[in-house]
Amino acid sequence: MIAVVGLIVGVVAGLLLQPSVPAAVAPYLPIAVIAALDALFGGLRAKLDGLFDEKVFIVSFLSNVVVAALIVFLGDQLGVGSQMSTGVVVVLGIRIFSNAAAIRRHLFKA
Amino acid sequence: MSLLRQVMDHPLDPGYEAARRATGGVRPQRGVVTRIWVGLLAVLLGAVTVVAARELRRPEPSALAARTLLESQISERQGDVDTLSRRVSQVGAEVETLRSDALSDASPSLLDTLNRDGVLSGSTALQGPGVVVTLRDAPVLKDADVDPDSRVQDLDLQIVVNSLWSVGAEAVAINDQRLTPVTAVRSAGDAILVNLQPVSSPYSVVAIGDPGKLQSGLARSPAGDWMVSLTNFGIQSSTVGQSELDVPGDDSVRLRYARPVESPATDGSGDATPAAGGPTSDEDQGYGQ
Numbered sequence: 001m002i003a004v005v006g007l008i009v010g011v012v013a014g015l016l017l018q019p020s021v022p023a024a025v026a027p028y029l030p031i032a033v034i035a036a037l038d039a040l041f042g043g044l045r046a047k048l049d050g051l052f053d054e055k056v057f058i059v060s061f062l063s064n065v066v067v068a069a070l071i072v073f074l075g076d077q078l079g080v081g082s083q084m085s086t087g088v089v090v091v092l093g094i095r096i097f098s099n100a101a102a103i104r105r106h107l108f109k110a
Numbered sequence: 111m112s113l114l115r116q117v118m119d120h121p122l123d124p125g126y127e128a129a130r131r132a133t134g135g136v137r138p139q140r141g142v143v144t145r146i147w148v149g150l151l152a153v154l155l156g157a158v159t160v161v162a163a164r165e166l167r168r169p170e171p172s173a174l175a176a177r178t179l180l181e182s183q184i185s186e187r188q189g190d191v192d193t194l195s196r197r198v199s200q201v202g203a204e205v206e207t208l209r210s211d212a213l214s215d216a217s218p219s220l221l222d223t224l225n226r227d228g229v230l231s232g233s234t235a236l237q238g239p240g241v242v243v244t245l246r247d248a249p250v251l252k253d254a255d256v257d258p259d260s261r262v263q264d265l266d267l268q269i270v271v272n273s274l275w276s277v278g279a280e281a282v283a284i285n286d287q288r289l290t291p292v293t294a295v296r297s298a299g300d301a302i303l304v305n306l307q308p309v310s311s312p313y314s315v316v317a318i319g320d321p322g323k324l325q326s327g328l329a330r331s332p333a334g335d336w337m338v339s340l341t342n343f344g345i346q347s348s349t350v351g352q353s354e355l356d357v358p359g360d361d362s363v364r365l366r367y368a369r370p371v372e373s374p375a376t377d378g379s380g381d382a383t384p385a386a387g388g389p390t391s392d393e394d395q396g397y398g399q
Contacts (some may be wrong), residue, residue, distance in 0.1 A: 002145050002149045003148050003149070003152040003153070004152070005149070006148070006149040006150070006151070006152025006153045006156065007152045007153070008156065009151040009152075009153050009155040009156065009158045010152060010155060010156020010157035010158075010159075010160070011156060011157070011159070011160045013153065013156075013157075014156065014157040014158070014160035014161045014164070015156050015160055015164075017157075018161075018164070019161060021161060021162070026165070029162040029163075029165055029166050030162075030166060032158065032159065032162045033159060033163050033166065034164050034204040035138065036155065036158075036159040036162075040124075042122055042123050042126075045122055046122060046123075046126045049122070049126075050131075051122075051126040051127060051130055052126070053125075053126055053129045053130070054138060054140075054145075054148050055129070055144060055148055056123065056125040056126050056128075056129045058151045058152055058155070059125065059151075060123045060125055061151075061239050062155060063153050064150060065155070065158070065159075071177065091117060091368050093115060094114075094117050094118060098117070098118055098119075099122065102122075
């Protein structure tokens with residue numbers, strides 16, 4: 001409950017305050033958004049499975065974003081940043097699809 | 111393959127099951143500190159995610175800056191052009207006044223000739239009764255491919271204009287571009303050019319003359335049939351008579367070959383020397399077109 005309320009508060013704050021983002025972190029934004037989506041779908045599925053745990057949810061959310069950004073950062077340093085981004089997007093995309101399929105089975109029994 | 115299978119078959123973060131196993135199948139009760147941490151991190155993550163998403167939707171700053179710069183330059187130049195054209199018409203009116211002042215006493219017949227030439231060459235603005243013929247491109251659904259046949263072509267305007275001349279129009283303008291003896295109505299790519307200025311739909315052809323005669327004459331002329339057949343392509347046209355219409359003058363009428371005499375002849379001999387070497391066949395051609 002705390003996690004969900006906190007997320008909503010954060011989203012509203014982000015929409016209202018509109019802080020500016022430093023240019024240096026701009027390359028990591030798409031990956032961060034994909035990682036956040038993955039964590040959200042994972043959390044929703046865990047909720048439906050009855051396994052939801054706020055601490056696990058938040059930690060997985062945070063680590064997803066940080067690790068995804070780190071991978072892209074490393075890729076940038078090695079000159080393969082775009083390939084790394086693609087890899088992260090593929091893996092997280094597959095996870096999002098699988099979790100979405102599980103959520104669909106829960107909700108529609110189909 | 112096992113990596114892909116792992117991702118496909120067990121997409122759920124293993125942490126959820128591990129946490130449940132660690133507490134023996136019951137919902138874990140967490141301490142206050144942990145809950146505060148969870149809440150704070152949740153706020154942070156929500157904010158970061160939504161800010162990232164917003165940032166990604168925003169156009170590129172550099173492209174935006176270039177666009178703004180171009181826009182400001184365009185409006186600046188546009189302002190310059192407006193100022194200069196105002197100045198042109200102002201000075202033109204001044205010249206006109208000075209000329210008629212000077213000539214009204216000295217040589218009224220020359221002034222009459224000048225005025226008539228101004229009307230015929232299209233350099234003076236005119237007003238009077240007349241008709242407005244409006245041609246409009248067929249309506250196009252947004253983003254649909256435009257069928258060239260459904261647009262008004264230069265030929266359509268040419269036929270309308272020529273018919274108007276033939277039934278007694280004294281002055282004609284298309285979308286405020288006055289038709290002069292050297293005006294061409296022609297297309298360049300998708301655009302129609304009148305006096306080399308692009309005009310666009312709806313095209314309003316303003317003709318000054320006897321409204322009744324123009325309307326009935328136009329209906330009987332080839333243009334009448336032509337406009338009827340244009341409705342097959344979805345092009346709408348209308349002819350409206352009006353008691354008061356304006357056609358602008360065309361500033362682009364200018365001398366091409368003749369130039370003023372550098373020092374006016376002061377010897378008073380009646381044998382006036384032609385200013386620019388006399389009317390040669392070249393000059394005749396220059397004006398004849």
